[in-house]
Amino acid sequence: MTQEKRSLHKTPPDGGWGWMIVIGCFFVTVCTRAVTRCISIFFVEFQSYFAQDYARTAWIHSIVDCSTMLCAPIGSYVSNHFSCQVGIILGGVLASTGLVLSSFATSLEYLYLTLGVLTGLGFALCYSPAIAMVGKYFEKRKALAYGIAMSGSGIGTFILAPVVQLLIEQFSWRGALLILGGFVSNLCVCGALMRPISLKEDSLHYPLKREPQLDSSCSPLCQDCSHKKLCYCTTKEYHFLLKPKFIILAVSFLFLAYGCSPPFVYLVPYSLSVGVSHQEAAFLMSILGIVDIVGNITFGWVTDRRFLKKHRYCCYLIAVGLDGLCCLFLPILTCFQLLVPFSVMFGYFDGAYVALIPVITGDVVGTSNLSSALGVVFFLHAVPYLLSPPIAGWLVDTTGDYTAAFLLSGFSMIFCSILLGLAKIINRIKKNPQATVVRSSDIKQEVWTNGDVSCLNAIS
Template sequence: MVDVKQRSSEGSPPDGGWGWVIVGSCFMVTVCTRAVTRCISIFFTELQAHFGADYSETAWIHSLLDCTTMLFAPVGSLIGTRWSCRGTVMLGGLISSCGLLLSSFTSSLELLYVFMGVLTGLGFALCYTPAIALVGCYFRRRRALAYGVAVSGSGIGTFVLAPAVQRLIQRYTWRGALLVLSAFVANLCVCGALLRPITLRGEEADSEGEDRRGPVSPQDAQLAVKRSHQSAGGCSSLGASPSPSSSPSLPLLPGNPAPQVERRRCFSSWSSREYRFLLLPDFLLLAVSFLFLASGCSLPFVFLVPCALHAGVSHQHAAFLMSILGVVDIVGNITFGWLTDHRCLKPYRLTCYILSVAMEGLCCLLVPLLRSFPVLVPFAVLYGYFDGAYVALIPVVTSDVVGAQHLSSALGVVYFLHALPYLVSPPFAGWLVDITGSYTATFLLSGSAQLASALILCTAAGIRCCLHHPPAHKE
């Protein structure tokens, strides 16, 4: 049987076949990481009663989990790129499962910060980014649809896990529920085992430029082969000796630092190629907008259930709101992914992304007016749909900006930018709840941050349009 690396490197992304197994594995990775993270807020009431803590103290658990996941996302991307996506995800599954297992035996809130927040988040970071990036390597024409199906695991996972976790807490207490979640998260090791590696040429990996390439000249083909040999022989494995044909032989005398110098030179050269997208103005604007988005997007998932309970909604109905949000999130993932794959909408992917983020912000601004379960249901439907839409479009928009060959590293940076806002926003929002006695300021903060994110990209897109198409002057 021909090795998949050899077959894939000789052509374009397969757009199917084993790629759908990769999508299914990534789907389960998002269930075991993002959906579990969303359901952590269901434990807050029990933890507050057990440890005598307030909202701001318990919110640090969710903040540390989300922050660590995003903070170490570049580490997961780097290890997955340089070592193996399969091994990275399996290692992350083992670490996160151990983190939840240790959390079920903790006797203080500070230990929950370490085990449930930091250790579990580190495992999630090693799993999430490599799995997401590998989907983009297997798909070109149907990339948005593949991403939509893959990240819909967070929605369907929330729909299933929210009531299940609530039932587990009632039946086995919060410690037993964490023990069951630990076993569930261990399935990440199985998902990682299914992530078969694939290698694509840089030119083939560029989905937007591939269809526009003309015939390749013999000189270009010879140059491409030469570059591939240099990358494979020179810096593909750090510490490998340089080829005799590429550099003169050096006497390896005792204490000669040549191998170390060559190793550092190879790593520096690889890093400069891998992260050159950081200098793109479009990516910098996208990064700034992500900072504002991350400051507000996680707050509804943290405070929706406590807000509903504060409004007099029962525990079961409050957990059901999270289920509604999760199942509609799936619809947003898949429908926006399917729609933006059509030829007529491909040039407007960024516009669709901006629209979905702006609608999320408007939904949050209306939450202070919603004081009962029947009126909170429409919020859960609308917010869940547009949340699924923008989450599915983040890898697609990022790929459109940096190119598919840099997608893994770019996603690591993108998720890294979420780290600080994820760390600070929930405790700050919990502090607002403690001092005001209501959730109005919290949801106003969330909506304002998301509208600011959409406004930054909308302004940048308008400026670019004016620069590329200046108005005609009448003589």
């Protein structure tokens, strides 16, 4: 009955309850991405307590990120076929349970399961549906709305990094994880804010009546499915996978995901290795987080301006490239005073491109497919997120320093930017010759809407 009474909007309202959706998504990113980043603060504690090397300890952070991204399509499925509210509330319960159980860990393998898999699955059910909901409510101010919503990752890191360090000092890492579990349970409150909305574009992609035989057991979004074959609407949901633009974007995400993870995992251990104190190392994460917020909001606002709106793609690849360039300089920064500028620059460009990921994805696939597309996008992050920290840890164990790990991370992000740039150039070259041929032609063609040439007249 609730779904039948739901009002149909021709276009996203760009305000109203949409701002409550932004606030809800903001706190979802605080409780998911910011908490995931702060797990790196536990790195040294886990390594010392369980007496393990860098590579084995790094698997904890990798599994959290991998589970979050690998299970993102599950979050999209629950959101599409049940509701965003159900997905986020369920995810909040699972993530909170995982953190609480992690406080009783007796081995790294135990943490792989509770902190890695269970908490990561909970985050997956929350993250992509919350982000997709923002795209449902905004169009004209979409980049700004996403900038504010995604800034939760930065402001959460800024606040939580020193708080988590203080909790570890006061209550040990077990007590800190227990308190974080209670904090993450607030995801259930965020889920309650996610009021569903129906857009005209949704009704065009998922018509309520398409075939005479309808099964009442199908979900409201999928009224045109038949259980005798694969669900028709599932095919419609993922038809964007064949778009060349999306394929190129998807490949670029593999390199981006590999490059962006190690700096967050190893910034604190690297800082400690060059003589920075524990409090200063945690403060570097706070600086990175607060500047991340500035990057989210300012870059989102700027790219919403009319003169830059059509150049969002270029702004995105520039931000990714500059973030990779920052990583290349990290190995030569050997004191707190030099690491502060790194945190500022890396944090700003990280916030800049993160705010544009859902915007760029939405521009490619459309608003109605955004939830499913984000599920695929975050799914593609899974394997690089899983492998990059342990590979970086193996390089640290093998070489004895962090240089190779950070250089590989930086070059991976730069390659992502170059790939997107080349795709843009090739696409433009393909279009220009066609335009040139038409302009320089000595033949005047009158073409009807069906594409047939009606007549040919020589130009005198």
